[in-house]
Every structure is written in C-alpha cells, then in structure tokens.
Amino acid sequence: MFSLRTKLILFMGILIIIIGILSCLFFLIYSKRQQEEALRKLGTSLVILLAQDNEVKHALNYTQSAFLDAPVKKVQALDREEEIGYWRISNIKTVMVEEKAPWLKIQMKEIPTRHDYQSPDAQLTHRIITSSGETFYDFSIPVVEKQTFSEEAFAAQLLGEVPAKAEQKILGFVQIGLSPHKLNERIHRIILRSIIPMGVCIVFGGICITFFLTKYFVSPIRHMASITLDIAKGNLTRSVNIRSGDEIGQLSMNFNQMTRELKASYDEKEKIMAQLRENVNNLSNANKELVKINEQLNEAQERLVRSEKLAVVGKLASGVGHELRNPLGSIRNALFIIKKKTTNTRGLNDDQKVNQFVEIIEKETDRSIKIVNDLLGFSRTAKPAVSPTNIRSLIESSLSRFKMSETINKVIRVEDSLPLIPVDANQIEQVLINLIQNALDAMPGGGWLTILAQREDTFLVITITDTGCGIPDTVKNKIFDPLFTTKPKGIGLGLAISLNIIQRHEGCIDLKSKEGEGTSFTIKLPITKT
Amino acid sequence: MIEKYLHKRNIQIFTALWFILAFLSQISFLSPQIFAKENTVVIVQSQQIAAYNEAIKGFEEGCKGKNISINAIYNLNGDADEGKRIIQDIKDSKHKPDLVLAVGILAATLVKEQFTDTPIIFCMVINHRRFNLEGTNITGISSEVSVEDQFTILKELLGARKNVGVIYDPAKTGNIVSEADRVTKKLEFNFIKKEVTSESEVAPALKNIIDKIDALWMIPDSTVITKTSLNAISKTLLEHHLPIFCTSDAIVKAGALVSVSPDYVYTGRQAARIAKTLLSNPTTTSLGIKQPDKLKLTLNTQTAEIIGINLTSFQSHPDVVLYP
Numbered sequence: 001m002f003s004l005r006t007k008l009i010l011f012m013g014i015l016i017i018i019i020g021i022l023s024c025l026f027f028l029i030y031s032k033r034q035q036e037e038a039l040r041k042l043g044t045s046l047v048i049l050l051a052q053d054n055e056v057k058h059a060l061n062y063t064q065s066a067f068l069d070a071p072v073k074k075v076q077a078l079d080r081e082e083e084i085g086y087w088r089i090s091n092i093k094t095v096m097v098e099e100k101a102p103w104l105k106i107q108m109k110e111i112p113t114r115h116d117y118q119s120p121d122a123q124l125t126h127r128i129i130t131s132s133g134e135t136f137y138d139f140s141i142p143v144v145e146k147q148t149f150s151e152e153a154f155a156a157q158l159l160g161e162v163p164a165k166a167e168q169k170i171l172g173f174v175q176i177g178l179s180p181h182k183l184n185e186r187i188h189r190i191i192l193r194s195i196i197p198m199g200v201c202i203v204f205g206g207i208c209i210t211f212f213l214t215k216y217f218v219s220p221i222r223h224m225a226s227i228t229l230d231i232a233k234g235n236l237t238r239s240v241n242i243r244s245g246d247e248i249g250q251l252s253m254n255f256n257q258m259t260r261e262l263k264a265s266y267d268e269k270e271k272i273m274a275q276l277r278e279n280v281n282n283l284s285n286a287n288k289e290l291v292k293i294n295e296q297l298n299e300a301q302e303r304l305v306r307s308e309k310l311a312v313v314g315k316l317a318s319g320v321g322h323e324l325r326n327p328l329g330s331i332r333n334a335l336f337i338i339k340k341k342t343t344n345t346r347g348l349n350d351d352q353k354v355n356q357f358v359e360i361i362e363k364e365t366d367r368s369i370k371i372v373n374d375l376l377g378f379s380r381t382a383k384p385a386v387s388p389t390n391i392r393s394l395i396e397s398s399l400s401r402f403k404m405s406e407t408i409n410k411v412i413r414v415e416d417s418l419p420l421i422p423v424d425a426n427q428i429e430q431v432l433i434n435l436i437q438n439a440l441d442a443m444p445g446g447g448w449l450t451i452l453a454q455r456e457d458t459f460l461v462i463t464i465t466d467t468g469c470g471i472p473d474t475v476k477n478k479i480f481d482p483l484f485t486t487k488p489k490g491i492g493l494g495l496a497i498s499l500n501i502i503q504r505h506e507g508c509i510d511l512k513s514k515e516g517e518g519t520s521f522t523i524k525l526p527i528t529k530t
Numbered sequence: 531m532i533e534k535y536l537h538k539r540n541i542q543i544f545t546a547l548w549f550i551l552a553f554l555s556q557i558s559f560l561s562p563q564i565f566a567k568e569n570t571v572v573i574v575q576s577q578q579i580a581a582y583n584e585a586i587k588g589f590e591e592g593c594k595g596k597n598i599s600i601n602a603i604y605n606l607n608g609d610a611d612e613g614k615r616i617i618q619d620i621k622d623s624k625h626k627p628d629l630v631l632a633v634g635i636l637a638a639t640l641v642k643e644q645f646t647d648t649p650i651i652f653c654m655v656i657n658h659r660r661f662n663l664e665g666t667n668i669t670g671i672s673s674e675v676s677v678e679d680q681f682t683i684l685k686e687l688l689g690a691r692k693n694v695g696v697i698y699d700p701a702k703t704g705n706i707v708s709e710a711d712r713v714t715k716k717l718e719f720n721f722i723k724k725e726v727t728s729e730s731e732v733a734p735a736l737k738n739i740i741d742k743i744d745a746l747w748m749i750p751d752s753t754v755i756t757k758t759s760l761n762a763i764s765k766t767l768l769e770h771h772l773p774i775f776c777t778s779d780a781i782v783k784a785g786a787l788v789s790v791s792p793d794y795v796y797t798g799r800q801a802a803r804i805a806k807t808l809l810s811n812p813t814t815t816s817l818g819i820k821q822p823d824k825l826k827l828t829l830n831t832q833t834a835e836i837i838g839i840n841l842t843s844f845q846s847h848p849d850v851v852l853y854p
Contacts, residue, residue, distance in 0.1 A: 152634060
C-alpha cells in the first residue's frame with residue numbers, strides 16, 4: 001500500500017519526533033532540577049553564611065537586633081537576582097528580625113516558624129506553599145554558639161574523646177525563603193533559547209538524516225526494482241552496479257548472480273526451444289510428407305480401385321460386347337435386308353410408319369453397336385504403340401471429326417516449337433475427341449472452346465476449356481469412374497477410357513471446374529519416353 | 531717567732547685567697563645558669579581532651595630543671611575564630627614568649643600563622659603532612675608512628691605475604707599510602723588499595739575488598755573514619771574474622787585488633803627536650819619533624835579471641851596496653 005520510502009520516512013519521522021520530545025523533556029527536567037539545585041545551593045549558602053556569622057551569634061546571644069543589620073545586608077548583597085522572598089532571624093525567646101521583599105503580597109504570619117532542629121537529620125530545605133498559593137523554598141538552620149573545628153573533632157575521635165554535643169548551645173534560628181519566580185523566568189528563558197531551538201535542530205537534523213538515509217537505502221532498492229522490472233520483461237543483460245560493502249551491496253551481488261544464472265537458464269531454455277522448434281518443423285515437414293504420401297497412396301489406391309473397376313468393367317464389357325456383337329450384327333444384317341426389300345417393294349415403301357420404325361431400329365442398332373464397340377474398346381485398351389507425333393496435327397484431326405455449330409467459338413493455341421512427342425496417336429486422338437465431345441456437350445447453347453498446347457518443363461500440357469455448365473463439386477471425384485455419367489444417353493466410359501489411356505502414357509489428367517462457369521481438363525504428357 | 535707567725539699568716543692568707551679564687555672561678559662557670567634570664571614558654575592547646583592534657587603534662591614535667599618557665603596554657607576550645615582572637619592577644623601582649631608549644635592541629639596552624647619569628651614546637655597533630663607545617667621556626671613531633679614500624683609490627687603479628695587492604699581518600703592520606711606502597715613491597719605484603727572520596731563510598735569499598743584481604747589497615751583519614759563508619763567497619767571485619775590495625779587506641783577500643791601510637795606523656799617530654807635545645811641555642815630555630823621517642827602497643831584481647839590470634843608473644847612487651 002505504502003512504498004518503502006514512505007514507510008521509512010513515516011517511521012523515521014515518528015521516531016525523530018519522539019526522540020525530540022523526549023530529549024526536550026529530559027533537558028527541561030534536567031534544567032529545572034539544575035536550577036532548583038542551584039537555588040537550593042544558594043539558599044543553603046546564604047542561610048549557613050548568616051547562621052555562622054559572628055555578629056548574628058552576638059545579636060542572638062544578647063538579643064540586639066541592631067547587630068543584625070550588617071549580616072543581613074551582606075546576605076542581601078549576595079542575592080543579586082533578588083530571589084530572597086523573606087527572612088526571619090529569631091532567638092530562643094523572640095523573633096528578632098522578620099522581613100519580606102517589597103514585591104511580595106503575602107503576610108509573614110503565613111510562613112511557619114521552624115524550630116525542629118533537635119534532630120541532626122532534620123532537613124534544611126523545605127518547600128512551602130502559602131495560603132495565597134505562592135511557593136517558596138524555605139531554608140532554616142539553627143545558630144549554634146560555637147562549632148568545633150572539624151579536624152579537631154576528628155582528632156578528638158582518634159585520640160579517644162568525642163566532644164559532647166551538649167556544648168553546642170543553640171542560640172536561635174535563621175530562616176530564609178527564596179521565591180522561585182526568577183527560577184521560573186530562567187526556565188522559560190531556557191525553554192525559549194535552548195529547548196525549542198534544540199527541538200527544532202533535532203527535527204531538522206532528523207529530517208536531513210531521514211532524507212539521506214532514505215536516499216541511501218531506498219535509491220539502490222528502487223534501482224534494483226527497475227532493473228528487476230526490465231529483467232521481468234526479458235532483458236537479462238541488465239545488472240545492478242552497487243559496490244558498497246553492506247547488505248545492499250551483498251544483495252546486489254546476489255541479485256546479479258541470480259540474473260546471470262537466470263540468463264544462463266534462459267539461454268539454455270532458448271536453445272532447447274530452438275531445438276524443439278526445429279524438431280516441430282521437421283515433424284511438420286514429415287507430416288506434410290506423410291500427408292503427401294498418404295494422398296499419393298490414396299491416389300494410388302483410387303487408381304488401383306479404378307483399375308480394378310476398369311478391369312471388372314472391361315471384363316464385363318468384353319463379355320457383354322462379345323455376346324451382343326453377333327446378335328447386333330445379325331440384327332443389322334436383317335435390317336439391311338429388310339431395308340433392301342422395302343426399297344424394292346412399293347407396298348412397304350409407302351408405309352411411312354414402317355420406314356420410320358426401320359430408321360429407328362437402324363439408328364438404335366448403330367448406337368447399340370457403337371456402345372458395344374466402346375465397351376469392347378474399353379476392355380481391350382491395348383498397350384500404346386508410341387511413335388513421335390505432332391500434337392498440333394492430332395488436335396486438328398480431332399477437331400475435324402466434329403461438326404460444330406456456329407455458336408461455338410474455337411480458340412486453338414499450340415506453341416510453335418513443340419517437339420514431337422512419343423505417344424500412340426490413335427489413343428491420344430480418342431482422348432482429345434472424348435474431351436472435345438464433353439466440352440461441346442456442356443455447351444448446347446454455344447460458348448467458347450479453348451484448346452491450348454504448351455510445354456512445361458519435360459511435359460506437354462494440353463488444356464481443353466469450355467464455358468459450359470460446369471461439373472458440380474459432388475461429382476467431381478466420380479467423373480473419371482467408369483459407367484458414371486451425367487448425360488442422359490451416355491454410358492460413362494469416355495473419361496474412364498481417356499484417363500486409362502493417359503495413365504498408360506505415364507501422364508495425368510486434371511480437372512478444374514466451377515458450376516455455371518465452365519470446365520477445364522488438363523492433360524500432361526511426358527515429352528520424352530522414359 | 532714573728533717569722534713563724536708571718537709564715538703561718540701567709541699560709542692562711544694564701545688559703546683564703548685560694549678559696550676566694552676557687553669560689554670566684556666556680557661562680558664564673560655557673561653564672562649563665564644561675565643568673566641567666568628564665569625562658570618563657572606559652573602552651574596553646576586546640577581543645578581540652580585527655581590526650582592533649584597528657585602531652586602538656588609531659589611537657590611540664592620535662593621543663594622542670596631546664597630554666598623553662600611555662601607562662602600560660604591557652605585552650606582554643608576547638609573554635610577557629612576564638613582561637614585566632616586568643617593567639618592575637620598572645621602576640622599583642624607585652625611579654626612575648628620565647629617559645630610556643632602548640633598542641634593539636636588548630637593550635638598548630640593558628641600559631642604558625644601568627645608567630646613567624648618565635649620558635650614553635652607542635653605535637654599531637656594527626657597526619658601533619660597535610661597541613662604544611664614546615665617552617666624555619668617550626669619543629670614538630672609526629673603523632674604517627676612511621677609506616678615501616680607499623681608494618682614491621684604487623685608482619686610480626688600476621689606473618690609475611692599477607693594481603694593488606696586500605697581504604698583512603700587520596701586528597702587526605704594519599705601521601706601515607708604512597709609511602710606504604712614502598713614499605714609493603716619491601717616487607718613483602720600484597721597491598722590492596724581502594725580510593726574513596728566520601729563517607730558514603732566507604733561501605734561499598736569495604737565490601738569490594740573484604741574477600742581479598744587478610745587484614746585492614748586503618749589510617750587517620752577523616753573521610754573514612756567517622757563515628758558511623760568506624761562502627762560499621764569494625765563490625766564487618768569482625769564478622770569476617772579479619773583484624774584491623776591502626777594508629778589510634780580509640781579505634782582499638784572500637785574493635786580493632788592492634789594500634790601502634792606514641793605515648794602522649796613522653797611526646798610532651800620529648801617536646802620539652804626540643805624546647806631546651808632550641809632555647810639554649812638561639813641560632814637554631816628549627817629541628818624539623820621528629821618521630822615520637824616512645825611508642826605504645828594497644829591490643830584488643832577480645833577481638834584477638836574472636837579472630838583467633840594468639841597475642842601471648844606481645845603481652846610480654848614492656849609498652850603494651852591491653853584492652854579491655
């Protein structure tokens with residue numbers, strides 16, 4: 001949610017603020033204690049000075065207030081900050097001097113008189129809060145008649161005698177009250193001149209430190225993050241260039257090491273991928289090859305099936321042809337005789353209907369004979385007797401067999417430089433006739449018949465194109481099957497025979513047709529005999 | 531007859547003259563003693579305690595027959611201000627003393643301050659080195675037995691190679707401890723020192739060294755020895771069955787095993803002898819700091835019994851004081 005930089009700045013900011021506050025607080029408490037201690041020392045010094053003053057002792061001893069003027073003035077002179085709020089000097093009998101600073105509104109009776117100095121552990125300093133709410137540091141001390149010199153007391157102790165305490169007669173008491181108003185002013189001054197600037201310095205210094213720390217720590221990490229992004233995008237050549245000897249330097253070294261290993265792994269993977277791609281390509285090529293082989297196999301199978309069919313059809317045709325040829329011959333002969341007799345006899349000749357029937361019988365008989373001949377021709381397709389043949393002559397010869405209507409436009413284009421090709425001229429001519437016949441049949445209403453002959457590499461390519469009705473896609477693959485026909489009076493052997501002939505010449509026939517636009521048959525024949 | 535008479539008369543005259551001459555001769559030799567002016571001495575004592583009084587008593591005894599007259603004995607009552615006033619009065623009086631005997635540190639320091647040309651003898655000043663009491667007109671008698679004498683007695687008592695500890699304030703008794711460093715090395719003691727700067731540090735310091743020492747040497751250090759600390763130290767040492775040796779019989783009474791200290795009466799007598807020497811020879815104004823002539827050994831038999839130390843060999847000593 002938050003960036004590392006933000007988190008670091010937040011954390012450091014809070015830390016610095018806490019440290020700043022604590023430091024200021026500590027300094028404030030320390031300064032206050034120091035000031036209070038100084039005030040206590042001043043009060044203690046003043047009260048001891050007053051209590052040890054000989055004139056004070058004389059004044060107390062003889063109850064002479066006048067003797068107190070000089071020592072009191074001496075003490076007041078030492079109070080440069082005017083911190084003394086009140087002072088009171090009393091002997092055992094009475095209070096001899098009791099004064100307060102003019103700026104104080106309190107009454108001296110509000111200040112309790114202390115006389116509990118019998119205990120040696122009695123505290124010298126007390127904090128007094130008057131009924132009007134003013135605070136004073138009260139310093140009270142007894143004034144003793146005399147005090148034994150400390151080294152002499154020690155000597156007495158070592159030499160076996162302890163001076164009797166009773167000898168220290170208490171003459172009276174000295175009491176001084178210091179007002180903390182100057183102390184408070186000093187503390188305010190310290191707050192304004194020291195603590196607040198110190199806090200500001202700590203915060204400002206902290207901000208600078210945070211800035212530099214953030215820059216020092218976060219910048220390399222951000223740099224690494226950007227490099228990581230580049231690496232994630234695939235640019236494994238990037239590396240972190242941080243040379244510091246700390247953890248970040250170690251991290252960058254490890255990161256670079258990781259990147260190098262990642263790059264090595266990536267290169268290895270790429271190598272394997274390339275190998276795989278090559279293998280896939282090889283497999284794909286092999287697959288294509290297999291598909292091609294499969295197609296060839298299919299074609300071969302189809303050819304085989306067709307051959308078998310042709311063989312069966314041929315055998316059937318041969319049998320049927322032989323069986324029908326003789327009866328048909330007999331019918332034709334008998335018809336010839338009948339026709340001859342009718343020519344000789346007028347009775348029959350006048351009968352128009354008989355003549356029409358004879359004509360029909362003759363026509364149909366001729367047709368049946370043709371069919372039988374076709375069947376026999378199909379079954380007896382002989383091995384081509386090849387000889388160099390001019391294809392142009394063959395085309396022209398084939399065309400000459402047809403009596404074309406005027407609606408048929410012919411386009412014949414034969415390359416001039418075509419060589420003689422080794423083919424059986426009769427068989428090829430039959431093929432051309434079949435294909436031209438089919439083209440003409442497809443254009444009963446007229447159209448364009450185009451015959452092209454050209455050389456392509458080692459093949460002679462003859463294309464016969466019509467602009468007829470075309471062959472539906474559903475029958476394209478059956479068009480070369482024997483006994484398949486779309487014509488009402490066809491027997492479906494023309495294309496089968498043509499294919500058979502071309503295959504025997506080691507060539508091929510291709511069909512391109514689009515329903516309604518026309519059909520194009522392409523014959524490819526090898527120019528040289530293998 | 532007449533000649534016989536004259537001869538007899540001459541003999542009488544001669545004899546009388548001889549006696550007269552002998553008498554005169556005798557008189558001439560004794561005249562400085564008989565007719566010399568009597569020397570006056572003023573005694574100033576810091577305060578009225580028994581030890582000071584014993585020293586003064588010894589001095590008075592020592593002055594007898596030495597043509598030394600003690601004019602007055604002043605007591606400063608341990609008060610520095612009063613002491614200054616008294617000494618100023620002595621100084622301002624018409625009859626200035628020929629010699630001043632200061633008994634105690636307060637008296638010694640104040641007298642030294644006021645009398646710069648009158649011979650001064652001080653005594654009963656504990657650790658006098660601290661107070662810069664040397665001067666051309668000052669002669670003193672140390673109230674401490676020398677460190678070497680103290681450790682010699684300790685060695686006799688405990689044997690050699692013992693661990694002896696001391697707690698001291700370097701500002702007050704650093705000089706004594708420095709000397710003890712040298713002496714302990716010489717006498718083969720292992721000297722363990724612990725410095726303190728205030729009374730409150732004494733108990734922790736003692737706790738720190740108590741397990742490392744065989745005996746505690748207490749020197750006259752006012753930081754270490756106070757009324758409260760003295761009892762605590764004595765109690766702790768007794769609990770650990772360890773002896774304290776010191777230079778104050780008062781500490782022995784408080785529980786220490788042994789102290790070596792000067793005999794105070796003899797210190798006074800020694801001062802009287804020094805006074806006689808100084809007064810007899812006006813050109814000599816100072817004899818330096820002298821060690822006390824006679825020492826006394828104070829033993830606490832009760833402590834010895836608790837610790838388990840046999841004091842039989844010491845009890846036969848002529849200057850031994852047994853306590854209780």
